[in-house]
Amino acid sequence: MFESLSERLEGIFTRLRGRGRLDEADVDEALREIRVALLEADVNFQVVRGLITRIRERTVGAELSKSLSPSQQVIKAVHEELIGVLGGEPLRVTYASKPPTVVLLAGLQGAGKTTAAAKLGRWFRQQGRNPLLVGADLQRPAAVVQLRVLGSQAGVPVFSETTDPVAVSVAGKAEAERTGRDVLIIDTAGRLTVDHELMGEVRRISESTSPHYTFLVIDAMIGQESVTTAEAFHAALALDGVILTKLDGDARGGAALSVKEVVGRPVAFASTGEKLDDFDTFHPDRMASRILGMGDVLTLIEKAEQTYDEEVAAKAAAALQEGRFTLEDFLEQMQQIKKMGPLQSIVGMLPGIPKEIKNAKIDERELTRVEAIIHSMTPEERRDPSLINGSRRLRIANGSGSTTSEVNLLLKQFREMQRMMQAMGLSAKISNKKAKKAKRGRVTPAGLGPQRRR
């Protein structure tokens, strides 16, 4: 989308060259495209209207920049505007001086509250806390069973009883105090905002447990309803933030923007996969890139920092720059990357990867095959693939359950890659300079880098 957006804008602005200012007609044409892009990303209609008005104000009559093309300039304005809405500090959890710190989760049916509760429990545990989960969804059949199963996977105890949701929550809090649990996470039933009875119930839960944090759990795929939903829950509960779930799909998640704009609460946590660990605090400003359809380099870097083994990375970096990157290094790197999560999502975060690759369905099992082939080589062969002759090739193929042609293909691709890496090893050295010069005509996940600089 971003690609196509920027391309269209280029088209609109080509005739502008040589003029000094953006005039209203030019900008309006561009804004129509931007409006469509935002609506397609499920940003709420009214929010889009407000954004477009503000973007018009800051672009009409603006002097044309010398270093940016007009379309870049407009996109930069759009991006900055989105970041302006989304930005601000990510939520930092502070703990109650008198435990437990109570966290209340609420939302529509099927948003992912129960799963989010368990993931949040695990997250608190990883922060060195002792959470207790409370199953207050007594409505959906087996919701409490689900929470118990997930809780045991997350290593977090679950409290529930078959009284009523308010009583369970209150009893849960007492239980946490009694057993010295310092964080209490209350999972509530899904409810419609028009259901006054159930909205009243969740409000009573809130009043009787005085939560320190109230999160609205919202599905990244939600459409125009995001605003109605957030407003209603905010009115009933005074939200502190949003937990955005199912972000591992391909929805653009315009809801994050809509909710922030309308109720002023950011996405605090995001859930990005089916595993309990696929959950973390969220940097709302990065959502701007996704809504506009751009890669998310910062998340990639952060993931790499978390999961990458420093030494392995340093070794690989050296090997890379000296042009002696072997299959062994490659295998190691591949394993590191696998730790970072599904390849598809990593590729999704890389900027500038052609659509053909980004949209290609990546089958993780292919990685296993490649691994198997490399594992079937001797260390010598991995260091020097030229050793591999016909009989070795057959042995490798047999050992890995593949075919000699697959082994050949892999070796060929590896040679190709070595060539590319050498080129990159060189350019990495000069990347610093290059980065500042490389404006080659396109804007950016821009604003992101600078923003995050400390």
Add this chain to the structure above:
Amino acid sequence: MEVVVVIVVVAVALAFVVLTAVAVRSRRGVDLEPPAPGVAVDSRDRAVADQVQADVARQVEEAFQTALPEDATSPVEVAPGEVVEAQPVPDLRVLPEPEAPAPPEAPPRPSFRQRMGRARSLLSGYVGSVLSRTSIDEEAFDEIEEALIRADVGVATAQTLLDSLRQRVKAESLGTPEELVAALKAQLKEDLSEGDHALHLEAGATNVWLFVGVNGVGKTTSIGKVALRHVSEGQQVVMAAADTFRAAAAEQLELWARRVGADLVRGAEGGDPGSVVFDAVQRAASRGADLVLADTAGRLHTKVNLMEELKKVRRVAEREPGRVTEVLLVLDATTGQNGLTQAREFTGAVGVTGVVLTKLDGTAKGGIVLAIQHDLGLPVKLVGVGEAAEDLVDFDPDEFVEALFD
């Protein structure tokens, strides 16, 4: 610098792996029967593989050229406030080409209309402002567009609908806002009436209805409600708890089975969903039951492995004596534009025959079904209008549209 280098390495290795995967896969598409080890590869296969590889390699290389500076702009290196990167922008225009017909959502039966009260008044509020105009002008069309977009119809579909509405205004020389709204309704009804809205049961066969969709849309609940309908009509129903992934999904379905008096076949948590469906078909056949309702785990359509698993479940369900007569995509009415992608991907994988639109009793409009019907020809078959078991009703385009504009 360290971080930068690592990222570069990541990018390289990554792209390489991608390229390997892509090349190998497309190559596999060519030689379905891999040659025995050691046997020379068919040169045609090799040519294809080489071609793919060369293409991908070129793309990756190009990507590096542009991606690299980007990588280098990791937090460490960028001068504040500067726009630094190069973004490759290969091609493609993706912005919507106006297409499909129209808008909002809503269900049928009278009970439904009552429940729809709030949503209806919201939407008729927009259309109401059209009605208060004195003539048909551009702003009237803008207001209709707004109403459609607010219902999650999507920009492209809304524009297509407006285009045909404009033509109609001209052709039929409509002059008043009332006529305009009437024309819109007629258009919507027409669009929504297309396709086959019936649920199919083949007499004498062991019918399997497969319920698919992303997480949290209401598959399990919908099955419970469908089961109730059929059991109360005197049919024997077997439920297959083939969602073996979500914790307690089988328990949830079991409670429904007990409530409605259906048979349930379940497997171990984390077990093979295909074998659950297989067992359910066998059980149904041996008891002479007409209908197997198969629940499946919610899955995002972007997960290749899970979509493959779903294809397998379908294949297993087709095994004699099973006959898959419906594959129902369950869609939450709050779903936005991603719903169209979901419908496309699930249809591509398992041949969806219709949509079950759930959670229409809130303020959500579910307008995305219009885009789905238009782009993919997938009709809505059932709508969920409330929590009670009898609140899953047949879709009725007339009532649906009337409910929006009453």
